[in-house]
Amino acid sequence: MTTADRMIAIRVNGEARRVAAGLTFAGLAAELGLAPEKVAVERNREIVPRSTLAAVAVADGDEIEIVHFVGGGDHAATDDDGWTVAGRSFRSRLIVGTGKYKDFAQNAAAVAASGAEIVTVAVRRVNIADRNAPMLTDFIDPKTITYLPNTAGCFTGEEAIRTLRLAREAGGWDLVKLEVLGEARTLYPDMVETLRATEVLAKEGFLPMVYCVDDPIAAKRLEDAGAVAVMPLGAPIGSGLGIQNRVTIRLIVEGAKVPVLVDAGVGTASDAAAAMELGCDGVLMNTAIAEAKNPVMMAAAMKAAVESGRLAYRAGRMGRRLYADPSSPLAGLI
Numbered sequence: 360m361t362t363a364d365r366m367i368a369i370r371v372n373g374e375a376r377r378v379a380a381g382l383t384f385a386g387l388a389a390e391l392g393l394a395p396e397k398v399a400v401e402r403n404r405e406i407v408p409r410s411t412l413a414a415v416a417v418a419d420g421d422e423i424e425i426v427h428f429v430g431g432g433d434h435a436a437t438d439d440d441g442w443t444v445a446g447r448s449f450r451s452r453l454i455v456g457t458g459k460y461k462d463f464a465q466n467a468a469a470v471a472a473s474g475a476e477i478v479t480v481a482v483r484r485v486n487i488a489d490r491n492a493p494m495l496t497d498f499i500d501p502k503t504i505t506y507l508p509n510t511a512g513c514f515t516g517e518e519a520i521r522t523l524r525l526a527r528e529a530g531g532w533d534l535v536k537l538e539v540l541g542e543a544r545t546l547y548p549d550m551v552e553t554l555r556a557t558e559v560l561a562k563e564g565f566l567p568m569v570y571c572v573d574d575p576i577a578a579k580r581l582e583d584a585g586a587v588a589v590m591p592l593g594a595p596i597g598s599g600l601g602i603q604n605r606v607t608i609r610l611i612v613e614g615a616k617v618p619v620l621v622d623a624g625v626g627t628a629s630d631a632a633a634a635m636e637l638g639c640d641g642v643l644m645n646t647a648i649a650e651a652k653n654p655v656m657m658a659a660a661m662k663a664a665v666e667s668g669r670l671a672y673r674a675g676r677m678g679r680r681l682y683a684d685p686s687s688p689l690a691g692l693i
Contacts, residue, residue, distance in 0.1 A: 367419035368500040373450060375503045377471065378417060385413040388425065398425050420502040440669065442640050444618050445534055445566040445587040447505075451476045452635070453665045454507065454620065456645025460654065463498040469648055470499055473658035477505045479536055479643065481512070482526045501530065507568070509536035514549070516556035523565060535560070536590070538570035546596040546623075550577050554584055561585025570622050573603075575610040578619070588617050590643060593634065594624025597646040601630035605637060612638040628657075628664035635668025636676070 365380040371391070378387060384407055385395045400407040401424040407415055417423070441450045454477045460466040470478060478499060508526035510519035516539055523535050539556055541549035548571055560567045561584060568588040569581050578589040591611055594600035601624060602608060612619050618640035625631055625644040634642045642665055651657035 367417070368503045369417055369419070369421045369423060370503050371423045372425060374474070375471065375476070377467075380416075380419070382417050383413055384411075384415055384417060384423075387417055387423075388412065391425070393425065400425050420500065440673070442618060444568065444640075447534065449476045449505075451662075451665075452641035452669060453631070453662055454479065454641060454643040455648060455658070455661075456643070457481075457495060457499070458511075458645055459649035463493055463495055465654060466495070466649075467498040469654045469658040470504065472655045472662065473648070474662045475504070477507050479507045479509045479511075479645070482508055482510075482522050482529075505534070506530065506532060507534060507536050508532050510538050512540075513538065514540050514542075516552040516559070519552075519556045520559055523560060523567075524563075527565070533564060534566045534587070535568070536570065537567040537586075548572055548592070550574075554580055557581055557584040557586050568618075568620070573607045573611065575607060575614050578611045579614060582615060582617050586617060588620060588640075589615060590620045590622035592623040593621045593630065596623040598624055599626030599647060600624050601626055602633055602637075605633070608634070608639065609637050625661075628660045631661050631664040632668035632671070635665055636672050638672055641665070 366377045367380050368375065368377055370376070371387070378390070384400050388395045388398060395412045396409065399409070400412060403422050441448050442452060451474045453473055453475050455470055455473050455475045456479045457466055458481065460469065480495060508523060508530070510522045513519040513522055519537055519539050523537070526532050526535065537553065537556055537560065539549050539552040541547050550572060553569060553571060557567055557569055566587045567585065568590055569586040570590045570592065571577055571581055573591040578591060581589050589611065591608060593602040593608070602621065603624070608621065620641040620643055621634040621639050622643040625634070625642060625647045627647065631642050631644070644661065648654050648657050648661060
């Protein structure tokens with residue numbers, strides 16, 4: 360494979376992109392439909408002189424800002440509707456998993472289409488029998504996408520705590536997703552073990568985002584124990600049934616002082632939009648994208664659904680009425 364055939368991961372104005380290795384900054388500007396002579400470029404917080412844009416190549420992992428002049432004044436401020444968890448800010452409100460895909464390449468393509476800035480990753484033993492086996496990090500760069508180690512498959516607090524201690528040792532991660540399952544048939548969380556593990560992890564300096572039942576009392580206890588986000592299930596993991604209890608999800612949102620994200624049960628785009636219309640800060644999903652007939656297309660649909668649901672929530676829906684209310688005035692009818 361030639362250098363030109365190899366793809367590298369970069370971030371441009373906060374968005375993850377994959378481009379051909381060896382691409383110059385002038386070439387990148389052209390790909391974006393920009394005239395190099397009309398923009399200013401910063402790489403990794405250092406200015407790239409305009410005179411060198413055609414000669415300097417983009418490098419893997421670059422954080423790039425491209426700016427130009429726009430009409431100024433004291434109006435039309437940028438509408439930045441990002442969200443923050445544990446002091447870390449993100450624009451995308453969609454978090455995606457990394458399981459069940461055909462291969463890592465398909466997974467990476469789906470992540471790109473989703474616009475997600477966070478992916479959940481399972482902690483598993485290294486395959487020492489095949490040291491050359493592909494790894495997720497070869498396809499989804501943790502320098503440009505935030506990895507959220509999770510405790511999927513853990514059925515006791517001790518297993519979950521041990522798993523996350525190893526994850527922190529391996530990658531330095533402290534922002535983590537905690538889930539402690541009660542039994543294998545429903546994969547419902549064991550809230551007693553979950554609460555205990557949350558307390559231990561918080562005391563050890565972890566920042567746990569916690570999978571939980573859709574119960575406002577349980578969610579509040581997790582928050583008090585140190586959870587930096589609560590993640591109530593919409594329906595059983597992998598079921599695709601959609602949100603089964605909108606009332607309790609809404610109550611959790613109203614009572615929480617930390618981000619609330621629906622985790623598990625989303626099946627299609629309307630489910631994601633519904634979660635956002637309830638006021639949730641985000642949605643986490645895996646199976647709904649990975650098991651779609653076209654995962655990359657579904658990832659794009661989920662991105663649009665999360666964005667439109669959030670916009671609808673901010674707009675404020677009309678009130679519900681028992682009877683019809685005509686849109687056109689009745690006065691002056693012929």
